[in-house]
Amino acid sequence: xxxxxxxxxxxxxxxxxxxxxxxxxxxxxxxxxxxxxxxxxxxxxxxxxxxxxxxxxxxxxxxxxxxxxxxxxxxxxxxxxxxxxxxxxxxxxxxxxxxxxxxxxxxxxxxxx
Amino acid sequence: xxxxxxxxxxxxxxxxxxxxxxxxxxxxxxxxxxxxxxxxxxxxxxxxxxxxxxxxxxxxxxxxxxxxxxxxxxxxxxxxxxxxxxxxxxxxxxxxxxxxxxxxxxxxxxxxx
Numbered sequence: 132x133x134x135x136x137x138x139x140x141x142x143x144x145x146x147x148x149x150x151x152x153x154x155x156x157x158x159x160x161x162x163x164x165x166x167x168x169x170x171x172x173x174x175x176x177x178x179x180x181x182x183x184x185x186x187x188x189x190x191x192x193x194x195x196x197x198x199x200x201x202x203x204x205x206x207x208x209x210x211x212x213x214x215x216x217x218x219x220x221x222x223x224x225x226x227x228x229x230x231x232x233x234x235x236x237x238x239x240x241x242x243x244x
Numbered sequence: 245x246x247x248x249x250x251x252x253x254x255x256x257x258x259x260x261x262x263x264x265x266x267x268x269x270x271x272x273x274x275x276x277x278x279x280x281x282x283x284x285x286x287x288x289x290x291x292x293x294x295x296x297x298x299x300x301x302x303x304x305x306x307x308x309x310x311x312x313x314x315x316x317x318x319x320x321x322x323x324x325x326x327x328x329x330x331x332x333x334x335x336x337x338x339x340x341x342x343x344x345x346x347x348x349x350x351x352x353x354x355x356x357x
Contacts, residue, residue: 135286163344174248174334174348175287218287222344232346234279234286 133158135221135235143241144209152204152238154219163222164202166195168215169237175218209242216240246271248349250335256357257322257329265320265352267335273347274340276318280304281332281351290333293318294340322354330355 138153156164163182167175179188181197188195192213194205204217219235248269257263269276275294279287289302293312307326312318318337322329332353336346 140284165345167345167348172351172353174250174336174350177345177347180344220287232289232344234288236284236286 133221133223133231133233135219135233137217137219137235137238139238140236141239141241143243144206146210146242146244147208149205149207149209151206152217152240153201154204154235155201156219156221156233157200158221158223158233160224161221162224164197165220165222165232166202166204167218167220169218170215178217206240209240211242211244214240214242248335248337248347250333250349250352252352253350255352255354257354258357260324262321262323263354265322265333265335265354267318267320267349268316269318269335269337269347269349270316271337271347272315273337274315275338276312277336277338277346278302278308278310278318278320279334279336281334287334290320 135156165180166178169175179195184199186197192207196203216237216239218237222232224231251266277292278290281287288304290308291310293299296315299310299312309321332351334351335349338346
């Protein structure tokens with residue numbers, strides 16, 4: 132069964148304390164992995180797309196990496212405004228008119244000043 | 245600015261009542277989606293539409309209905325048959341169903357009176 136899990140469920144960091152969030156997946160035919168940021172009461176905001184193992188993408192203090200079974204979202208020297216829930220999603224399946232997208236439950240990040 | 249507008253932000257449903265959630269996009273996207281978000285769970289797909297006058301059931305379509313009469317609009321009706329409707333509902337769009345990223349609206353929170 133296709134599945135996406137994220138760990139930890141919640142993470143509390145001091146400002147400036149770097150860390151990583153994990154997204155593990157078991158799907159047949161990965162066709163893309165996506166990271167989103169979601170603030171409370173808002174819709175998810177797209178961050179990155181990764182397509183193949185070894186690929187990396189960066190944006191400000193965030194860097195996303197991909198292996199064959201998991202992805203990491205590295206946060207370097209986080210600030211309080213980085214506090215949010217980070218969602219991972221995987222697009223899987225054969226190339227058809229609709230590829231299923233499976234979302235993980237998210238990691239809630241709190242950055243304390 | 246282009247984007248997705250969901251309304252209302254908060255909605256309350258009485259027993260036996262149908263309610264309709266609005267979703268409008270001005271991104272000129274062909275594909276639109278409805279997701280349900282519950283605490284501790286990943287987003288779950290309710291319905292999606294690849295083109296006007298066409299839509300398909302997602303993983304949890306029971307108790308919901310949609311229409312796609314215009315490219316810009318994809319309203320979701322939560323019927324009285326949906327026995328556990330309390331959730332955060334998110335509408336999304338993308339250029340095509342095979343393309344990413346999906347752009348999200350800011351959601352509607354539905355509660356039972």
